[in-house]
Amino acid sequence: MSLNSFSTAIHGRLPRTVVDIAILAMLNHSQSVQSHTGLSFCSQDKENSHLSCIVLITSTNQRNKMKLTGNTVLITGGSSGIGLEIAKRFLKRDNTVIITGRNERKLQQAREQFEGLTVIQNDVSNPEDIATLFQRIEKDFPDLNILINNAGIMRKINLQNHSDSALELTKEIDINIKGLVWMSNAFLSLLKEKKNAAIVNVSSGLAFVPLPISPVYCAAKAAVHSYTLSLREQLRNTGIKVFELAPPATNTELLTVFGEEMEGTTIMSTEAMVGTFFKGLSKDQYEIRPGQSNLLKFMSRFFPNFILKQLSKSVELMHADKRVA
Numbered sequence: 001m002s003l004n005s006f007s008t009a010i011h012g013r014l015p016r017t018v019v020d021i022a023i024l025a026m027l028n029h030s031q032s033v034q035s036h037t038g039l040s041f042c043s044q045d046k047e048n049s050h051l052s053c054i055v056l057i058t059s060t061n062q063r064n065k066m067k068l069t070g071n072t073v074l075i076t077g078g079s080s081g082i083g084l085e086i087a088k089r090f091l092k093r094d095n096t097v098i099i100t101g102r103n104e105r106k107l108q109q110a111r112e113q114f115e116g117l118t119v120i121q122n123d124v125s126n127p128e129d130i131a132t133l134f135q136r137i138e139k140d141f142p143d144l145n146i147l148i149n150n151a152g153i154m155r156k157i158n159l160q161n162h163s164d165s166a167l168e169l170t171k172e173i174d175i176n177i178k179g180l181v182w183m184s185n186a187f188l189s190l191l192k193e194k195k196n197a198a199i200v201n202v203s204s205g206l207a208f209v210p211l212p213i214s215p216v217y218c219a220a221k222a223a224v225h226s227y228t229l230s231l232r233e234q235l236r237n238t239g240i241k242v243f244e245l246a247p248p249a250t251n252t253e254l255l256t257v258f259g260e261e262m263e264g265t266t267i268m269s270t271e272a273m274v275g276t277f278f279k280g281l282s283k284d285q286y287e288i289r290p291g292q293s294n295l296l297k298f299m300s301r302f303f304p305n306f307i308l309k310q311l312s313k314s315v316e317l318m319h320a321d322k323r324v325a
């Protein structure tokens with residue numbers, strides 16, 4: 001029985017939430033297999049209306065787990081924060097690591113900090129830059145087998161009162177989603193030839209429910225989540241595994257635009273967040289949701305209005321702050 005027919009079969013017998021929790025648990029489990037078949041046996045105890053289900057999910061296409069040494073890894077936006085921490089850990093495990101970013105000074109600092117790191121100045125929101133990057137990687141690093149689409153920016157935008165041009169307004173669309181789609185597309189041919197190949201797309205816990213003071217960012221991250229689901233399905237018959245890392249609020253430069261709005265928010269250290277990422281990667285967990293991101297996904301599924309209201313509290317602060325244009 002497929003997941004859909006399983007859902008249809010038991011809806012109506014249990015409160016919807018209970019059924020959905022069961023299905024979510026199945027989906028969480030099935031994330032770790034690239035291809036699965038679901039089998040379920042349900043029986044209802046007439047006396048106490050108790051429904052028992054046994055769910056079996058078997059992998060039909062077991063692959064070897066990701067190897068975390070001996071890879072050639074390209075990380076976009078690797079000059080600070082999450083990208084730099086990922087680079088550091090891959091370097092420690094004897095991988096060849098290349099990072100990109102726009103700011104040459106930040107890249108040079110990263111290179112001085114980590115021996116063996118290759119840095120390339122590059123803007124993912126510029127298709128010509130991506131084409132040049134591809135040529136360089138194909139020539140100098142033909143063994144590339146892991147692409148980590150991490151580059152991203154995040155801004156507060158007051159939709160009622162901003163002075164941005166149309167192009168400026170949608171900058172996160174250009175960098176966070178268009179850049180990621182273009183990079184994946186450009187490097188696909190190179191990755192397809194490789195064993196142990198992967199694309200990792202960095203989304204956000206805010207892909208599941210928006211923080212309304214950052215409307216374009218959250219829309220872009222929701223698109224990253226959706227695109228990653230499609231990419232994973234389309235590449236299922238190739239050797240490329242498609243991962244999504246959805247970080248929660250993490251202590252990096254990205255959050256420096258926020259002040260009071262972050263009060264009460266649990267902020268994860270970059271080291272702990274990236275540690276969870278590596279654990280997920282080593283277990284072929286295709287959707288990695290560290291810390292609060294897991295809760296955000298759960299809440300967005302079962303209590304969508306409540307969680308949106310919670311995340312909307314900072315809108316009033318933004319309206320009161322005349323500096324946010």
Ligand SMILES: NC(=O)c1ccc[n+]([C@@H]2O[C@H](COP(=O)([O-])OP(=O)(O)OC[C@H]3O[C@@H](n4cnc5c(N)ncnc54)[C@H](OP(=O)(O)O)[C@@H]3O)[C@@H](O)[C@H]2O)c1
Nearest residue numbers: 077079081082101102103123124151152204249250252254
């Ligand atoms: N920190 C969080 O709370 C959090 C939560 C969820 C998701 N994330 C996601 O995690 C990823 C990394 O962010 P971070 O927190 O590590 O922030 P960060 O320290 O600001 O790092 C962002 C990186 O992206 C680079 N970048 C920005 N625009 C770029 C472009 N057009 N082309 C190439 N590189 C570009 C930056 O370098 P340059 O500016 O020099 O280009 C920098 O290396 C982002 O996708 C972000 O959305 C972060």
